[in-house]
Amino acid sequence: MIYGRRRGKGKRNKNLEIIKSQLPKHSINLQNISRASDLKSYFSNRVEEVWLEIGFGSGEHLTSVSEAHPKVGFLGIEVYEDGIAKTLKQISKLGISNIKLINEDANNIIFLLPPKSITKIFLLFPDPWPKKRHAKRRFVNTENLNQLARIMHSGGELLFATDHNDYLSWSLEQFMSTTLFKSENLDQNSWKNQPNGWFSTRYEQKAIEAGRSPKYLKFLKNDI
Numbered sequence: 050m051i052y053g054r055r056r057g058k059g060k061r062n063k064n065l066e067i068i069k070s071q072l073p074k075h076s077i078n079l080q081n082i083s084r085a086s087d088l089k090s091y092f093s094n095r096v097e098e099v100w101l102e103i104g105f106g107s108g109e110h111l112t113s114v115s116e117a118h119p120k121v122g123f124l125g126i127e128v129y130e131d132g133i134a135k136t137l138k139q140i141s142k143l144g145i146s147n148i149k150l151i152n153e154d155a156n157n158i159i160f161l162l163p164p165k166s167i168t169k170i171f172l173l174f175p176d177p178w179p180k181k182r183h184a185k186r187r188f189v190n191t192e193n194l195n196q197l198a199r200i201m202h203s204g205g206e207l208l209f210a211t212d213h214n215d216y217l218s219w220s221l222e223q224f225m226s227t228t229l230f231k232s233e234n235l236d237q238n239s240w241k242n243q244p245n246g247w248f249s250t251r252y253e254q255k256a257i258e259a260g261r262s263p264k265y266l267k268f269l270k271n272d273i
């Protein structure tokens with residue numbers, strides 16, 4: 050079940066054309082993915098590890114971080130087609146070869162990924178679904194945290210950012226109710242500090258301009 054927008058209204062045909070012509074060479078055929086796959090082998094350049102960004106929006110963070118880490122393969126999952134088209138344009142403009150995109154609902158993809166295949170996960174400003182009756186749509190939930198822990202290497206990092214206080218409390222509860230992760234920055238004063246080597250996201254910029262204060266939390270996958 051997909052909640053929220055999958056398609057924008059403007060430029061729809063143009064974006065669909067870009068997706069049709071360019072996504073196949075920058076994507077992974079989902080039928081080829083199994084829990085026994087070696088994710089590194091999907092990248093044409095030799096990569097030493099694979100990082101994952103879930104809900105990358107228009108791809109500003111994904112493309113910047115991939116350029117800064119050429120030996121890392123990046124897997125980006127985004128359900129919104131306009132975001133996929135914008136990211137494809139950037140990939141082509143910048144000649145990026147270490148990103149693979151999946152245009153799907155991440156809830157349906159993470160359980161397909163191989164165990165201990167991901168070193169770092171970015172979950173940046175996921176949709177907060179502020180209404181109580183929509184809380185079950187939130188990406189941070191027990192089932193997804195179990196899956197994310199399964200696909201991460203021990204000691205791997207999960208970076209979570211939000212500008213929404215209820216979602217922050219909700220997410221902390223979910224992370225604290227499992228032994229699969231431990232927090233790297235429990236001191237609340239540190240949550241407002243952008244992590245080292247940070248690249249801004251579009252949503253983050255909008256939140257700051259609107260006077261909201263994003264929080265950045267880092268969790269480590271426990272060695273279980």
Ligand SMILES: C[S@@+](CC[C@H](N)C(=O)[O-])C[C@H]1O[C@@H](n2cnc3c(N)ncnc32)[C@H](O)[C@@H]1O
Nearest residue numbers: 104105106127128129154155173174250251252
């Ligand atoms: C608030 S936006 C943040 C986008 C980006 N991370 C940023 O900070 O600019 C949330 C993004 O997550 C995407 N999204 C929401 N649910 C998703 C899901 N289940 N799977 C993949 N992407 C999802 C939305 O399409 C949207 O682009």
